Amino acid sequence: MSTTIQLYGGRKIDIKTGLFINNEFRPSANGSVLTTPNPATGENLATISAATAEDVNAAVTAARTAFETTWGKKSTPSQRCSLINKWADLIEANIDSLAELESVDNGKPVWMARDVDIKDSIGCLRYYAGLADKIEGRTIEQEDGIKIAFTRAEPIGVCGQIIPWNYPIQMFMWKVAPALTAGNTVVIKPAEQTPLSALRLAELALEAEFPPGVLNVVNGTGAITGDAISRHMDIDKIAFTGSTVTGRKIMEAASKSNLKKVTLELGGKSPVVVFDSVDIDQTANWVCMAILFNHGQDCCAGSRLFVQETIKDKFFEVLKRKIEEIEIGDPGVETTFMGPLVSRQQQEKVKKYIQHGLEEGAVCLTGGEQTLAHLPEKFKDGFFVPPTVYTNCKKGMKIVDDEIFGPVLAVQTFKTEEEAVQLANDTAYGLGAGVFSQNASQCMRMVHALKAGTVWCNQYMVLSNAVPFGGMKQSGFGRELGIEGLKEYTQTKAVHWNYGEEISWPLNGTNI
Incomplete structure (x- = not known):
């Protein structure tokens, strides 16, 4: 299941065309496909598998298994850091072909894809890899010698992520890097207009030796694949970047399923x-x-x-x-x-x-x-x-x-x-x-x-992986990048620990 993409200067690249589920490329359950054109010429580049609700369910099942058995609380921060950095190294080693692939699928100049989008994405991976062992709780003083309270920042679980077509690789990393760093597993849907670079990133993740089910890529349409992710009862969080209209639909779908946590980065008129x-x-x-x-x-x-x-x-x-x-x-x-x-x-x-x-x-x-x-x-x-x-x-x-x-x-x-x-x-x-x-x-x-x-x-459009980004009003809520972006992929657990106080039973006003 692969196709050959014609790049610039006569160069070619082979791309897997299936859905990436549980570290395998596979066709969609009912054989659904979608095509993607070269925006510069209007000619079709490739035909790839399009996920159905059944495929999304298979990806979520794989992600849940990985979260409970090999990732989540079962992996150490140093293990996650090492794998994420290895992935970044592989992306850097393939930066030229990735940039050309991004360009023929999206339309942006090759230099922009290479020197801005992909270099920033590599930096994003490395930034969050460096935070893997810095996810911390805090102690809260209670009664000295009797009680203590503390908090834990824990991963949320299986994260559904839906990204737009304007920065396919960069938006992929803005979503995936903090999620994996915090110990979550991912089911991600690229935009149907720009599906190819995500499949190549999945190949490189496989080469980096991420455990099966940690990263799953399900290309498809918003109406079918995106909706299935938004409504899935075993997805714990959804993150979306795109239009305000679609963001409202995702919130509605999430609220009618399991009240999953939602973060939205939406439109603007800046x-x-x-x-x-x-x-x-x-x-x-x-x-x-x-x-x-x-x-x-x-x-x-x-x-x-x-x-x-x-x-x-x-x-x-x-x-x-x-x-x-x-x-x-x-x-x-x-x-x-x-x-x-x-x-x-x-x-x-x-x-x-x-x-x-x-x-x-x-x-x-x-x-x-x-x-x-x-x-x-x-x-x-x-x-x-x-x-x-x-x-x-x-x-x-x-x-x-x-x-x-x-x-x-x-x-x-x-x-x-x-x-x-x-x-x-x-x-x-x-x-x-x-x-x-x-x-x-x-x-x-x-x-x-x-x-x-x-x-x-006195500048514009300048971003940093260390600085949070997100909207107000109808431009959404939640933050990406920075420490704040990592916190969006954790949940706080409070612990009250008694190690010295005894109580009498039944309680009354004289023994409380």
């Missing part, structure tokens, strides 16, 4: 506020990064820009020039900054929003409905969209209110700091926000005022 004290050239670079990195397919993309009126003309001039200098095209070329979007469906969705912007009266600074005539013939059927900037935007426009998940920037202006805060916070989302100002006091005031789980000051 504001970037630019004050007139900034270095315009440098700030424009960060604004481009905020909206165009990963083609704007990012939950914390800075898709709403607020520029102080006193610098708007100069700032718009510089921003337009910088965006039009971006190279769009072949993901295999090191100078390419933007490749195609992930799918035909996503391309059509973003193009509709670009059309809405024109219809609703926004002014197109660059991009819009232009065609990318420079693309080579082999990419003519690819899922490319030009980066687009609209000015004269206002609340009520679809491009201002909705999460587009593409390279479309809605720009508004403001006069005062108070107005900037009001405009920035006027959204149902609260994942990220950016502030650009050379006034430190102003930055700190904005940090306090903005309602977002992450606030960047």
